[in-house]
Amino acid sequence: MGSAPPVFIGAEEVEKHLHRASLLLPALEAALGNFSSGAAGGVAQPVRTVVPVHRHGGFLGVMPAYSAADDALTTKLVTFYEHKKDSSVPSHQATVLLFDPRNGSLKAVLDGSVITAKRTAAVSAIATKLLMPPFAEVLCILGAGVQAYSHYDIFTELFTFKEVRIWNRTKEKAVKFANSVNGPVQVCSSAQEAVTGADVVVTVTMATTPILFGDWIKPGAHINAVGASRPDWRELDDELMKNSVLFVDSRDAALTESGDVILSGAEIFAELGEVVKGTKPALPEKTTVFKSLGMAVEDTVAAKFVYDSWSAGN
Ligand SMILES: NC(=O)C1=CN([C@@H]2O[C@H](COP(=O)(O)OP(=O)(O)OC[C@H]3O[C@@H](n4cnc5c(N)ncnc54)[C@H](O)[C@@H]3O)[C@@H](O)[C@H]2O)C=CC1
Ligand SMILES: O=C([O-])C1=[NH+]CCC1
Structure with missing residues (x-):
């Protein structure tokens, strides 16, 4: 049978x-x-x-x-x-x-x-819990697609941000996002405006060239870099990649698939799983990037x- x-x-x-x-x-x-x-x-x-x-x-x-x-x-x-x-x-x-x-x-x-939407956001939330600065007040989301919604939902469930900001390449989508979610969201006209002073940044775009630049970032902020999953795609510039402590989901995947990691030459400090296990420190006082590619x-x-x-x- x-x-x-x-x-x-x-x-x-x-x-x-x-x-x-x-x-x-x-x-x-x-x-x-x-x-x-x-x-x-x-x-x-x-x-x-x-x-x-x-x-x-x-x-x-x-x-x-x-x-x-x-x-x-x-x-x-x-x-x-x-x-x-x-x-x-x-x-x-x-x-x-x-x-x-x-x-x-x-x-x-x-x-x-x-x-895919929910597990990705949940992994970013795990990284954020471990890596964000103490007393984080401002959350900034760059992108207003599927992952922006799932990240908003779990981040506002788990953390208490005083302010949430969103920027999208087309402003209408950011406005739609702000009008659809359960809570106040500030729509920003530029990525720089959205990021300035933010404690936690989530990049969830289909960008293939940098949309987030190191000289905009507040020292000590935490960035979840979720897009750019091809070896020639970028969301973050070299300055941000090189001047942050870099965490990844998988070293092998990051060195194969992540344009932000490969093209910047930034050094990987740890896998997120090593921080979860306690074999590598989290360093929340430093500027940190979690480069997420998504794992099977x-x-x-x-x-x-x-x-x-x-x-x-x-
Ligand atoms: N790390 C992971 O585990 C996963 C990562 N992703 C990645 O997350 C990102 C977002 O995915 P979704 O929200 O599902 O996509 P989506 O298509 O629903 O949303 C993408 C957003 O990016 C914006 N966008 C498109 N081209 C852009 C550009 N050149 N510059 C700036 N913004 C641009 C769009 O306006 C849209 O708001 C994608 O890069 C995707 O591949 C998706 C699933 C899992
Ligand atoms: O993990 C995943 O499912 C994906 N990561 C990038 C595109 C889809």
Whole structure:
């Protein structure tokens, strides 16, 4: 007899089981620590394979991982398009396949877009909790797309900023953002205006050349650099990269995929998982950059969380 056919868990169901990104925090913290523990951590995760779709300005990323601690095996397939031809289609679309690690059977196909939005924001929140200066008051978000919303949600849930600012390349999108979220947001006319005096900055744009410059940054600020996931794409300039303490999710991925790291030649101080484990210090008094590229194991623990909640009929 063959195994049961896989279940499909669509975006609405994923959202229902993962209504707050903060539900993922314990699993993500553990996964980051395990990833940065080498073989002892039990995470098998190659640097993702990215296939360029030259003719259409797009990319297909294939992101497999196995986590022994979670006994969970997944692969995410994610497409991201630099030049969207049709604005009704999101720039990033994803699907996660969840396998039974005991025998390799496919158990579930999950929408991966909600998972990608929420696990990325939750990892930035983990970095921020560890690296931001004490008494941080001003949060600045550069970009007003999907990741801007998920970052806003978890950052305002976990931290108490006195002021939130947003800048986007097209101001209408920033205004729409400010009018849609539950709380006051200051729309800024330039990235420099938004960043000046900010304690925590999140860059979530599709920029391919720098939009954030070192001489705008308040000393001691913390930056979550979430965009620019290609080796020739930038969000941050050389000055910021070189004059900050640089944390990454994966050293191997950063040295393969991050234009900000590769082209600036900035030295990596630590993986975030090493700080979570306590084997590297956080240095919150310094200006810090967390260069996030997104890791497959983050999708693994998020998909398992959703699948387990769905299976339990929650
Ligand atoms: N580190 C990670 O784990 C992940 C990173 N990402 C990255 O985060 C970034 C944001 O993703 P989404 O919010 O899903 O994308 P989105 O397409 O929903 O939003 C992108 C935003 O960037 C702005 N933008 C586009 N081109 C720009 C340019 N040249 N300069 C400045 N702004 C520009 C757009 O107006 C839009 O507000 C992307 O770079 C994406 O690849 C996405 C998923 C996971
Ligand atoms: O981790 C992820 O899913 C992605 N990182 C950059 C584009 C998509």
